[in-house]
Amino acid sequence: MEFDVLVVGAGPSGLAAAIRLRQLSLEAGVDLQVCVVEKGSEVGAHILSGAVFEPTALNELIPDWRDRDAPLRTAVSGDKIYFLTGQKSSIRAPGMFVPPAMHNSGNYIVSMGNVCRWLARQAEELGVMLFPGFAASEFLRGEDGAITGVATGDMGLSRSGEQKGNFVPGYHLKAKYTLLAEGCRGHLGKQLIREFDLDAEAQDPQHYGIGLKEVWEVAPERHQPGLVVHGAGWPLAGDATGGSFLYHAEDNQVYLGLIVDLSYSNPHRSPFQDFQLLKHHPLFAETLKGGRRLSYGARALVKGGLQSLPKMSAPGALLLGDDAGTLNAAKIKGNHVAMKSGMVAAEVVFEQLSGEAAAGADLTAYRERFLASWAGDELHRARNFAPAMHKWGTWLGSAFAFIDQKLLRGRAPFTLRDSLPDHATFRPASSSPPIDYPKPDGELSFDRLSSVFLSNTNHEEDQPCHLQLTDADIPIRDNLPKFDEPAQRYCPAGVYEVVRENGEAEPRFQINAQNCVHCKTCDIKDPAQNITWVVPEGGGGPNYPNM
Amino acid sequence: MKVLVAVKRVVDYNVKVRAKSDQSGVDLANVKMAMNPFCEIAVEEAVRLKEAGKVEEIVAVSVGPDAAQEQLRTALALGADRAILVRHEGESEPLGVAKVLHKLVEREQADMVLLGKQAIDDDNNQTGQMLAALMNRPQGTFISELNIDGEQVSITREVDGGLQKIRFQLPAVITVDLRLNEPRYASLPNIMKARQKPLDAVDPAELGVDLEPRLAVLKVTDPPVRQAGIVVETVADLVDKLRNEAKVI
Numbered sequence: 087m088e089f090d091v092l093v094v095g096a097g098p099s100g101l102a103a104a105i106r107l108r109q110l111s112l113e114a115g116v117d118l119q120v121c122v123v124e125k126g127s128e129v130g131a132h133i134l135s136g137a138v139f140e141p142t143a144l145n146e147l148i149p150d151w152r153d154r155d156a157p158l159r160t161a162v163s164g165d166k167i168y169f170l171t172g173q174k175s176s177i178r179a180p181g182m183f184v185p186p187a188m189h190n191s192g193n194y195i196v197s198m199g200n201v202c203r204w205l206a207r208q209a210e211e212l213g214v215m216l217f218p219g220f221a222a223s224e225f226l227r228g229e230d231g232a233i234t235g236v237a238t239g240d241m242g243l244s245r246s247g248e249q250k251g252n253f254v255p256g257y258h259l260k261a262k263y264t265l266l267a268e269g270c271r272g273h274l275g276k277q278l279i280r281e282f283d284l285d286a287e288a289q290d291p292q293h294y295g296i297g298l299k300e301v302w303e304v305a306p307e308r309h310q311p312g313l314v315v316h317g318a319g320w321p322l323a324g325d326a327t328g329g330s331f332l333y334h335a336e337d338n339q340v341y342l343g344l345i346v347d348l349s350y351s352n353p354h355r356s357p358f359q360d361f362q363l364l365k366h367h368p369l370f371a372e373t374l375k376g377g378r379r380l381s382y383g384a385r386a387l388v389k390g391g392l393q394s395l396p397k398m399s400a401p402g403a404l405l406l407g408d409d410a411g412t413l414n415a416a417k418i419k420g421n422h423v424a425m426k427s428g429m430v431a432a433e434v435v436f437e438q439l440s441g442e443a444a445a446g447a448d449l450t451a452y453r454e455r456f457l458a459s460w461a462g463d464e465l466h467r468a469r470n471f472a473p474a475m476h477k478w479g480t481w482l483g484s485a486f487a488f489i490d491q492k493l494l495r496g497r498a499p500f501t502l503r504d505s506l507p508d509h510a511t512f513r514p515a516s517s518s519p520p521i522d523y524p525k526p527d528g529e530l531s532f533d534r535l536s537s538v539f540l541s542n543t544n545h546e547e548d549q550p551c552h553l554q555l556t557d558a559d560i561p562i563r564d565n566l567p568k569f570d571e572p573a574q575r576y577c578p579a580g581v582y583e584v585v586r587e588n589g590e591a592e593p594r595f596q597i598n599a600q601n602c603v604h605c606k607t608c609d610i611k612d613p614a615q616n617i618t619w620v621v622p623e624g625g626g627g628p629n630y631p632n633m
Numbered sequence: 634m635k636v637l638v639a640v641k642r643v644v645d646y647n648v649k650v651r652a653k654s655d656q657s658g659v660d661l662a663n664v665k666m667a668m669n670p671f672c673e674i675a676v677e678e679a680v681r682l683k684e685a686g687k688v689e690e691i692v693a694v695s696v697g698p699d700a701a702q703e704q705l706r707t708a709l710a711l712g713a714d715r716a717i718l719v720r721h722e723g724e725s726e727p728l729g730v731a732k733v734l735h736k737l738v739e740r741e742q743a744d745m746v747l748l749g750k751q752a753i754d755d756d757n758n759q760t761g762q763m764l765a766a767l768m769n770r771p772q773g774t775f776i777s778e779l780n781i782d783g784e785q786v787s788i789t790r791e792v793d794g795g796l797q798k799i800r801f802q803l804p805a806v807i808t809v810d811l812r813l814n815e816p817r818y819a820s821l822p823n824i825m826k827a828r829q830k831p832l833d834a835v836d837p838a839e840l841g842v843d844l845e846p847r848l849a850v851l852k853v854t855d856p857p858v859r860q861a862g863i864v865v866e867t868v869a870d871l872v873d874k875l876r877n878e879a880k881v882i
Contacts, residue, residue, distance in 0.1 A: 087822065127645070128665050200663055217821060241818045254818045303654060338654075380651070542665070544647040629647050631664040 089121040089215075091435055092235055092261035094222040094274060096124035097133055098198065098421045099407025100267030101205040102147055103428030108212035110436040118439065120214045121259060123238060125221035125604075127625040129206035132604055134299055134385040134633045135198035135421060136331055136341060138162060138190050138314055142460070143425035148208060157204050158194040160336050163312030165190050168369055169484070170320035170330070176369050185491030187416040187468065190314050195333045195341070197301075198421060199633040221621035222274060225403075226258055232401035232446035235260035236274065241623055244548050262445030263435045267406040267428065270294065270388040271606040273620055275409035284396040284405070291507040292411055293390040293472060295328060296607045298361040298578055299343035300537075301632060304377035309338045316418070318480050321363045325518075326350035327475045327483065329418065330364055332373060339380070339632075340373060345387065345418075348508040348576075348611050349476050352518040356575035358384075359523040362531035374530055382537040383630050384578035386606045389415040392469040393503060398453040402446040404431045412461065416468035416491055426461040467496020473504040512613050515570040534580040538601050542629035543579070545600040545622050552622035553581065553597050553608065560616045561595035569613055571595070576611050579603045603628045634781075634803070635690045636679045637743040639734060640708050641669040641725075642701040643754040656852040659754075668704040671749025673711070674809045677816040678779060679747050680712030687781050690714050692741055696725045696733050696844070702832060709827035710819035716832040721844045729837075729844040731763035736840040738768060743804070745786075750775050750808040761808035771801035777812040 091107055093100040104120050111118035126132035139158060144151055151158070167179040167188060210216055223239035235258065242253035266275045271294070279285050285292070317330040328346040335341055344364050346357040365374060388394075388411040395412070398405045407424030414423050434452040439445075456462055470490050475483035490498050526532045545552075555561070565571045566584060573582035583596040604627045609619040644650055644659070645667040653660045668676075682688040693708035693716040695701045705716035719733050738746060751758035765772030771786075773779075777796070778789035781803075790797040791810050819827075837844045865871045875882045 087825075127647075127667075130663070131665060197663070203663065215825070217824065220821060238821070252815055252817050254820055257821050259821075539649060542645075542648045629645060629665045631648070632662065 087257060088260045089119040090261060090439060091118065091120050091263050091265065092259055093120065093122040093265045093267055094236060095267040095269060095272065095409070096122050096126075096129045096206055096216065096218065097202060097267055097269050097407065097424070098205070099409070099424035099428035100265065101202060101209055101428070102143065102425035103265050103267065103406060103432040104209045104214040105147060105205065105212060106429045106432035107436055108209070108214055110432065112212065114440065116440075118436070121261070122209070122214055122216045123220045123222050123236070123259065124216070124218040125621055125624055126218055126627060127629055128218045129216065130199035130203040131218070131629045132627055133199040133202050134297070134383045134630060136299070136333060136343065136418070137196050137198045137421060138333060138419065139194045139196040139198070139201065140192075140417070140419055140422040141194065143422040143429065147425065147429055154208065157200040158196055160195040160311050162190040162193045162195060162314050164310070164314065166313070166315045168315065168317045169480070170317050170367055170369065172320055173366065174368055176317070176367070183488055183492065185416065185487060186495070187414070187491055188316070195312065195314065195335045197335070197341075197632045199630050219625040221624040223256060223621050225274065225277065226260060228402070228446055230401070230446070233264050233278070233403035234446065235264055239621055239624060243550055245550060247550050250548070262439060263449075264403045265406050265428070265431055265435070266403060266409045268409050270386045270408045271609055271619070272409040275405055278400055278403055278405065279396050282400040284398070284400060286397075288394050288396050290390060290393040290503055290505050292388060292394040293476070293504060294348040294508050294610050295345045295387050295389055296348060296357050296384060296576065296578065296605065297343055297345045297387050298357060298384045299341060299633065300382050301380045302340050302342065302374055302377045303338050303380055304340050304373055306338055308373050308375070308377070309340065310334050311336060315369065317369060318484060320367065321360045322346060322480070325352040326355060327480055332370060342370060347389070347476060348386070348607065349504075349506070349511050351511045351513045352521065353512045353515045353569035353572040354518055354521045354575070356521070356523060358534055358537075358575070358578045362526055363523060365530040371530055379532070379540065381630060381633060382540040383628055383633050384603055384605045384607075386610055387413060387420065389413055389472050391415055391472055392465045393473070393501065395465070397450070398456065399449045401448045404435070404449060404452055406431055412465065414464050414468045416471035416487070416496070417464070423461045423464065426459060427456050430456045430459060469496070470498055470502045473502035476504050477502065509611055509613055509615055512569050512572065514568055534578070538579045538603065541579070541603050542631070543601060543603055543627060544629070545602065545626035547600055549623050551597055551599045552620050553599050553602065554618045554620060556616050556618065560614045562593055564614060566593065573608055573612060573617070576607050578605060578607065582608070634688050634744045635692065635741060636682065636688050637734065637738060637741060637746045638672070638675050638679050638691060638693050638708065638713060639730070639746065639748040639760065640672045640676065640693050640695045640704050641749070641752045642666050642695060642697045642704045643669045643752050646670055646753055652853045652855050656854055658850065658853050666700070666703070668707050669749050669752045669754075671751060671753070671809060671811070673816040674811065674813050675747040675749050676708050676711050676713060677814050678809060681814065682781065683712065692717060692743065694719065694734065694737055696721050696730045698722050705832055706827050707819060709830045709832070710824045711817065712823075715830055718832065718834045719840070720834055720836055724846050725844060726846055726848060727757045727759035727763055728847065729842060730760050731767055732842045733837060733840055733844070734760070734764050735767040736842060738804070745803055746806045748806070748808045750810050761806050765806040768804070768806065771805040772807070773799060773801065773805065774808045775810040776807055777810050779807065779813065
């Protein structure tokens with residue numbers, strides 16, 4: 087099947103691009119065929135974000151969003167930042183010390199999954215063809231090597247790769263331009279960056295975090311709709327930086343989470359257990375007490391910023407949003423910048439297709455125009471935030487951020503660097519202090535499996551494993567003795583286990599791929615870079631409601 | 634031969650449902666909805682019959698909100714020829730749905746009605762049986778095998794004691810069980826084609842059917858949480874607990 091433009095991924099950047107393309111083509115009176123494929127069972131099923139949403143990009147894309155019943159219903163009414171100094175203590179950062187990027191007035195507390203569901207409806211009304219349940223699995227290439235579309239994955243293959251009774255081969259979806267909007271560490275985006283050497287000119291390698299999130303329903307008297315609480319510090323200390331959040335949304339719901347920067351070095355660290363522990367801090371426990379947990383999920387996020395931003399185009403293909411890495415770490419927001427990148431990409435592609443120029447060109451103008459927009463200015467001003475945190479830790483890093491963001495407004499005459507990739511930061515397990523995490527109490531904290539249960543994750547059981555090991559021996563032979571195989575702990579869904587069954591002398595590395603919530607952390611953090619995340623059968627993965 | 638297939642929009646089987654905190658029902662806000670898996674098997678069977686040349690037309694029918702068009706489009710993508718949505722917001726009960734289907738069978742002059750044995754939301758397992766009674770025609774329920782030879786239908790039913798084989802005449806009502814077939818995936822070209830296939834919407838009043846619920850839901854609650862088990866030290870401990878705590882011996 088052939089389209090003018092193919093978008094891979096129905097998240098904020100992909101949907102914004104699709105909407106903008108159709109808007110432009112309708113204005114110009116041409117019928118541009120725009121197709122969006124999404125690996126989730128429906129739009130929103132794989133979306134996980136905080137989220138405090140800054141409506142700048144949406145105001146530009148759909149100025150009358152208020153009249154269209156957009157799910158931006160809870161305006162931010164209060165903004166608090168705390169330094170968690172211990173398991174019971176915290177200090178509130180006085181307002182005057184808070185950098186402007188951290189102020190949230192004018193923003194909304196949203197479920198980004200629901201925002202995407204709404205964006206998808208707007209897109210379909212404009213004539214975008216949207217196909218959830220279809221995973222883009224590999225690139226199609228023209229004779230000159232340019233990207234000419236994608237092939238969706240085969241459906242109905244058995245674990246060993248044989249065709250089952252309901253086998254349907256993948257489709258070739260051809261397009262003049264393919265926009266990759268898979269989010270952080272998209273598997274096609276990763277391939278594009280590698281093949282076309284797109285990160286050659288980036289100053290630093292890309293940096294990541296893992297975000298873990300839960301939605302709770304809390305007692306009405308503990309709920310303050312519109313309140314935004316951010317925390318830094320405990321339980322992350324020493325080797326790890328990151329931050330926590332607690333957003334009071336509508337209907338007595340709160341969204342809370344922990345972001346752990348994947349530059350942490352202690353292989354004994356378990357971001358999942360850090361998150362469970364966090365909820366026992368009074369700052370969180372006071373709100374959650376007596377409430378009930380509604381859902382759980384996790385997703386890696388990209389935070390390298392400007393220094394790590396690759397070239398965003400290759401012949402026939404563009405990288406959108408966090409597939410390239412456009413998140414603004416100082417604002418701890420990515421959605422508005424991702425949407426803006428999609429809109430700029432749409433405009434560049436539309437101009438290209440309206441002219442005489444051919445399909446399959448390398449649209450370098452996209453990156454230039456993106457960086458020339460307000461989004462580029464934001465990324466420039468935010469550039470020192472994340473490296474400072476990694477370099478100097480939460481306390482000194484925050485002091486620096488105050489100077490950099492508040493006093494200099496991001497216009498410092500220098501740029502900080504962070505040149506060690508996240509997979510190379512582990513110290514040996516033997517020389518790292520063990521971390522003693524308490525057992526979950528079943529009220530505030532829970533174990534991994536009961537958490538994954540709430541993500542509604544499912545994969546057809548009899549299908550090829552979508553977590554591929556380049557060398558099957560590395561986990562037990564190398565990672566286990568050196569790092570106590572950290573996959574057992576960094577995976578938020580309990581996918582990886584080292585099992586020692588009765589009578590078996592040798593431990594075995596087990597991959598429970600059906601638990602996978604598609605967060606991509608393993609693909610990023612494995613010290614040997616031995617795990618490759620590929621798309622499973624379309625429709626598999628989490629089914630997040632209201633995430 | 635013309636076949637009517639009933640299709641219900643339900644919460645996706647992967648979703649863990651929970652009761653609303655006011656106990657008025659199950660929380661459906663933004664949860665993934667899908668075609669009831671048993672209905673999918675019914676659609677698949679109808680499509681296979683059509684592919685085998687035994688059926689000329691497949692009409693998919695759903696009673697539900699406008700959003701149930703999604704599930705009808707899925708049925709069309711799987712191979713149904715056209716679809717009818719009977720608009721109804723809120724709960725639909727088996728008797729109301731059976732009455733709607735009865736009217737449509739008459740209107741469409743359908744020879745066979747294929748339904749899932751039950752829907753995974755209420756698990757009523759009543760609609761097919763009620764429909765057969767209203768039509769005063771034979772019914773074959775929980776089938777795992779279906780053979781059609783002219784007017785003659787032979788089926789295999791899954792019953793408690795094993796398998797039961799029956800033969801009866803069309804027109805008839807058939808409800809399908811899990812082992813009848815494995816539904817196909819809707820292909821991308823067929824999903825696109827399905828968008829062009831006819832989908833009519835009618836109000837139940839046009840059919841002279843009142844779909845207002847006849848049952849009052851008093852409350853819906855989550856099942857009680859299972860207590861964690863304990864490991865006992867000795868056999869004597871175990872016997873003691875079984876006798877004095879569990880009181881089973």
